[in-house]
Amino acid sequence: MAVETQAIRQPLSFSVPAVAAAGGFAGIFVGTAQGSALLGIFLGAILLAGLTWLAMAVLPERQERMLRWAMILGFALVGALVGGVPGFVLGGLFGWFFGWFVYWIGLGRYRTTLPPYLTAGQVLWHYGFRVLCGAIFVFLVTPILVVLPLSFNAENFFTFTPEMLRFDPAGYSLKHYRDFFGSSEWQQALRNSLLIAPVATLISVCLGTLAAIGLSQPHVPFRQAIMAILISPMIVPLIISAAGMYFFYSRIGLQGTYAGVVLAHAALGIPFVIITVTATLVGFDRSLTRAAANMGAGPVTTFFRVQMPLILPGVISGGLFAFITSFDEVVVVIFVGSANQQTLPWQMFTGLREQISPTILAVATILVVVSIGLLTTVELLRRRSEKLRGMSPG
Amino acid sequence: MKLTKTLLASTALTVAAAGAFAEGHGMADSMTLVSWGGAYQASQQKAYVEPYLAMNEGISSTWDESSAEAVAKLRAMNEAGNITWDLVDVEAADAIRLCDEGLAMEIDHDEMLAAAPDGTEASDDFGDSIVSDCFIPQIVFSTTVGYRTDLVGDTPPTSICALFDTETYPGKRALNKRPLANVEWALLCDGVAKDDIYDVLSTDEGQDRALAKLDTIKDQVVWWSAAAETPQLLADGEVVMGSTYNGRLFAAIAEQGQPIGMLWDAQMLDFDGWVVPEGLPEDRLARVMDFLNFATDTQRLADQAAYISYGPARASSAPLVGLHAELGIEMAPHMPTDPANAKNVFVTQYEFWADYRDDIDAKFQAWLAQ
Numbered sequence: 001m002a003v004e005t006q007a008i009r010q011p012l013s014f015s016v017p018a019v020a021a022a023g024g025f026a027g028i029f030v031g032t033a034q035g036s037a038l039l040g041i042f043l044g045a046i047l048l049a050g051l052t053w054l055a056m057a058v059l060p061e062r063q064e065r066m067l068r069w070a071m072i073l074g075f076a077l078v079g080a081l082v083g084g085v086p087g088f089v090l091g092g093l094f095g096w097f098f099g100w101f102v103y104w105i106g107l108g109r110y111r112t113t114l115p116p117y118l119t120a121g122q123v124l125w126h127y128g129f130r131v132l133c134g135a136i137f138v139f140l141v142t143p144i145l146v147v148l149p150l151s152f153n154a155e156n157f158f159t160f161t162p163e164m165l166r167f168d169p170a171g172y173s174l175k176h177y178r179d180f181f182g183s184s185e186w187q188q189a190l191r192n193s194l195l196i197a198p199v200a201t202l203i204s205v206c207l208g209t210l211a212a213i214g215l216s217q218p219h220v221p222f223r224q225a226i227m228a229i230l231i232s233p234m235i236v237p238l239i240i241s242a243a244g245m246y247f248f249y250s251r252i253g254l255q256g257t258y259a260g261v262v263l264a265h266a267a268l269g270i271p272f273v274i275i276t277v278t279a280t281l282v283g284f285d286r287s288l289t290r291a292a293a294n295m296g297a298g299p300v301t302t303f304f305r306v307q308m309p310l311i312l313p314g315v316i317s318g319g320l321f322a323f324i325t326s327f328d329e330v331v332v333v334i335f336v337g338s339a340n341q342q343t344l345p346w347q348m349f350t351g352l353r354e355q356i357s358p359t360i361l362a363v364a365t366i367l368v369v370v371s372i373g374l375l376t377t378v379e380l381l382r383r384r385s386e387k388l389r390g391m392s393p394g
Numbered sequence: 395m396k397l398t399k400t401l402l403a404s405t406a407l408t409v410a411a412a413g414a415f416a417e418g419h420g421m422a423d424s425m426t427l428v429s430w431g432g433a434y435q436a437s438q439q440k441a442y443v444e445p446y447l448a449m450n451e452g453i454s455s456t457w458d459e460s461s462a463e464a465v466a467k468l469r470a471m472n473e474a475g476n477i478t479w480d481l482v483d484v485e486a487a488d489a490i491r492l493c494d495e496g497l498a499m500e501i502d503h504d505e506m507l508a509a510a511p512d513g514t515e516a517s518d519d520f521g522d523s524i525v526s527d528c529f530i531p532q533i534v535f536s537t538t539v540g541y542r543t544d545l546v547g548d549t550p551p552t553s554i555c556a557l558f559d560t561e562t563y564p565g566k567r568a569l570n571k572r573p574l575a576n577v578e579w580a581l582l583c584d585g586v587a588k589d590d591i592y593d594v595l596s597t598d599e600g601q602d603r604a605l606a607k608l609d610t611i612k613d614q615v616v617w618w619s620a621a622a623e624t625p626q627l628l629a630d631g632e633v634v635m636g637s638t639y640n641g642r643l644f645a646a647i648a649e650q651g652q653p654i655g656m657l658w659d660a661q662m663l664d665f666d667g668w669v670v671p672e673g674l675p676e677d678r679l680a681r682v683m684d685f686l687n688f689a690t691d692t693q694r695l696a697d698q699a700a701y702i703s704y705g706p707a708r709a710s711s712a713p714l715v716g717l718h719a720e721l722g723i724e725m726a727p728h729m730p731t732d733p734a735n736a737k738n739v740f741v742t743q744y745e746f747w748a749d750y751r752d753d754i755d756a757k758f759q760a761w762l763a764q
Contacts, residue, residue, distance in 0.1 A: 001659070138574075155629070156649075156650055156651060157625070157626050157629040157630070157650070158626060159626070159629055159630050185457070243470075246470065246474065247470075247473070247474050250471075250474035250475065250476035251474065251475070251476075255474070255478070256476075256478050264437055298541055337455040338426065338458065338478045339457060339458035340456055342458075346679050348433050350459040350460075351431065353462065353620050353622075354431035354432045354459060354620065354622060355431065355432035355433070355622045356620075356622045356625075356626045357432075361475065
């Protein structure tokens with residue numbers, strides 16, 4: 001940034017209440033964990049106000065390093081007294097953060113990365129916005145992160161045992177993973193999911209792309225109505241589609257067959273493909289197909305050589321959605337499938353209802369890791385192809 | 395038009411193929427069994443399904459863990475004319491409902507089930523557990539209370555009324571989100587004599603009295619809807635005591651080594667067993683009957699008790715109950731029917747609950763929502 005903003009030492013009347021408020025906020029969590037949120041807020045605010053006063057009014061500025069280390073050690077020791085090893089680590093982290101925070105606020109360092117002309121309100125919003133985004137991120141991700149260590153639990157409960165909290169190896173085990181890989185039921189469910197989802201995705205992508213291309217032609221009659229019908233599986237409550245499919249498929253002999261489940265999932269996936277492909281077709285230049293026809297290419301050649309490569313991103317993301325829909329789906333498969341077509345979500349659902357077994361957490365962990373891997377691969381491939389085509393500046 | 399024709403043709407082909415395949419066997423060679431999942435289903439698999447499959451080569455079986463919604467699903471199957479289940483494990487109350495609605499097949503117990511080794515007819519051997527003409531009992535289970543041994547001090551509870559004694563045993567309690575057992579316990583601890591409980595419960599004042607007693611601990615109760623929740627809550631130390639099925643508590647204590655104790659006082663006995671769906675094709679019915687005859691004989695029901703702490707429904711099985719298959723501990727003292735545990739028991743009153751279930755359920759749910 002071109003303009004350097006000077007850090008200005010803030011008056012105590014600002015820094016003490018600001019840091020105390022943050023201390024009170026942190027106190028909510030510590031206090032709740034120890035039994036009294038109110039007491040936590042109160043003690044947190046008092047403690048941090050005192051430390052700010054100490055840092056800003058009593059000790060000279062060159063003692064900063066000393067005080068920050070003292071805070072890390074002090075918080076870590078208190079944490080260890082209250083909560084053992086995890087308390088020590090958490091306390092150290094708290095001490096490190098607040099040691100930095102006291103000086104960041106007290107000496108006005110928070111202004112140095114911002115342009116000097118911002119008002120106090122704008123500065124507050126700048127950081128408030130980031131804290132808010134961070135909080136949303138934490139709320140979204142924490143439930144997933146909590147599952148990961150719990151899946152290594154040595155006991156058959158969804159509980160952090162004292163051994164686990166002490167980082168005692170005896171508290172951890174791979175038995176739930178062994179359970180997953182060793183049980184024929186789970187393996188059958190995994191096989192079913194891996195069989196049904198790709199086939200359903202393939203059907204959704206083929207039919208959905210064709211439908212999107214057809215419906216984007218201006219001369220097709222009843223476009224709106226057809227579009228609405230094709231998209232309806234996404235809008236109609238799942239349970240209603242499922243019940244309808246159950247009775248219809250029962251009568252034509254498709255209930256309880258792989259074909260039935262695949263068709264049902266394909267119907268659920270088609271709307272996603274239609275929507276993403278229609279969106280990419282909006283930016284598609286129709287004169288290109290006319291030019292291809294002019295050069296003597298038939299409609300099929302035109303589609304594969306000209307149109308398809310250009311709308312491919314839409315097709316792929318639609319296919320990804322269709323795949324996830326099928327892979328995650330539990331309501332329709334319970335109706336349309338029978339015991340032989342139990343998929344992973346179905347198995348997880350019954351497992352969670354009948355016995356709360358951490359095997360589900362092991363499966364969830366595996367799925368999370370696989371999903372992250374898949375999405376990363378797709379994103380990397382996309383960036384690479386964009387770079388190759390020179391579409392992206394990066 | 396063309397699509398319909400194709401569909402019809404392919405359906406006809408499938409049916410024809412299935413018919414041709416089944417022809418000549420007399421018995422179908424696969425079964426879909428419906429059960430509850432978890433340790434209970436595993437005990438059925440080990441005690442009678444695996445031995446049966448070993449005796450009959452070429453037969454396969456599939457489990458569907460759908461007993462919890464068996465009534466609704468059987469209704470749907472019946473309406474769709476497409477029965478995909480061969481044998482369904484349900485609680486006695488559900489068996490009575492299914493039988494009344496004509497969704498389960500009536501059974502002649504003496505003719506279709508094996509007699510006891512000493513020649514006692516099946517109906518006498520099963521005795522009171524045959525609560526419906528469609529019901530083939532397997533086990534006796536009970537809804538009872540477990541408590542955290544480390545949270546109750548030096549005087550562990552011995553009476554069901556400890557549930558309502560928040561002074562001696564402070565802390566949360568886990569109770570079923572249905573009135574069954576809760577209202578009986580409430581009246582018993584409100585001073586109603588055990589023999590009078592169902593008389594009192596059949597009046598409006600009696601029902602209000604039970605809810606008023608439950609009201610005294612309402613703010614201390616965590617309500618569960620799946621039986622697995624109570625062992626989890628006890629293991630977490632979230633609750634000091636809670637009701638669940640005795641087999642779940644046994645698993646948490648004996649197999650998981652949790653600090654939990656059993657309070658057998660005023661346990662609510664109930665039965666669980668098979669029903670055969672009405673309208674099975676002949677070959678599948680023949681297979682199911684063959685399996686049932688084997689799976690409910692005296693030895694098989696006694697074998698099941700080696701895997702789970704539920705009592706066999708046959709009187710002749712009780713003396714054959716042995717050791718736990720993995721832990722090697724004597725199983726008889728862990729049965730709800732063991733004399734030491736059965737000093738004070740309720741037996742679920744199916745007729746009473748059939749008559750009053752809707753009323754009491756509605757009142758209970760309204761009270762919960764207050």
